Amino acid sequence: MVDQSDWRNGVHLDKNAADMLREVGNIGAAHAATALSEMLRQKVTMEVPWVEFIPFDDVTEILGGPEQVVACVYLRMLGEVTGSIFFIQTVPIAKQLMSLLELSKDALAPFSDMEVSALGEIGNIMAASYLGSLSDLTHLTMFPSVPLVAVDMAQAVLNVGLQQDNPIGNYALIIHTSIHHHLASEDAHLFLLPDPGTQEALVRALGIEGLA
């Protein structure tokens, strides 16, 4: 059993656990790529080069610092494991995805209502695909709420994940994702932050216990 202090000190993923989580990510990514290809009406492929657990407070470092402006889709994770899900891209990368939809002509203009709505839908596809794959593996029901979108400083948007009074140093599962389409290959990130109280169920179902 993983006690709270172990979890807070860091979950060291051994190779098997990391491979398994990456495989869950790749299955989810394949589903997401199919859905995204339909939405964008062109071939999109996706892969998950790696996954990791890091303290949620350090997540902004991956994104370029607390003040880095990012395009963020926020969804609640509902079901037997509850929590927060963030699908985050840098603004130029989000704009490039929008250009595939022929929504964005100006990479510097603020996001239009149509773009915000499209971003939300893309985040929804990503979250639903990944949670579906994670549900299959763990036999725990997990599904996303409706997506909410914000474009602003990384720390300001991520803070919504701490409003459940998560302990400081709580860990987030980060699924690094590469999205390939005819214009470019892009990096996006999916963050899962389980609520306090349900994270143990997820860790146990994943068989990560006892790996420290």
Place this chain on the structure above:
Amino acid sequence: MMHKVGMAEAKVAGAGDSLRTLGLGSCVGVALYDPIVKIGGLLHVMLPASGGKTELPAKYVDTGLPYVIHLMKDAGAQTRHIIAKLAGGAQMFALTTGSDIVRVGPRNVEAVSQWLQEAGIPIVATDVGGSIGRTVELFTETGAFSIRTAQFGERFL
């Protein structure tokens, strides 16, 4: 010299130094200032109520404000001279259902305002609410409180 104040932290400075905290969303940055001794305190508070928790006092409004005022008094400030400026408390994600989780920003601002009012500390300026992230810095030489946003640049309170 600039001192960084992290999430759920409070720090006090004087001698012309400044205190800065980055990327306030629903969190509130409470700048407290004693203009007589030029000592400032900055609190980056995340949630309205501690519910009796004592670790990380600066995380919650009801424990964070007494904590930062205590630090300021230790540094030579007097409660009756202290004035307050507030920034943050945004609702980063616009939502129609109005669930509690997205409204924590306004609830934080309300809790801070009420606590300060009861303590007799005047709030002289605010830049709160909306749906924008803010980086703030308190300059102890003048008591000026800078607010920086991604969209609108910098302004001073």
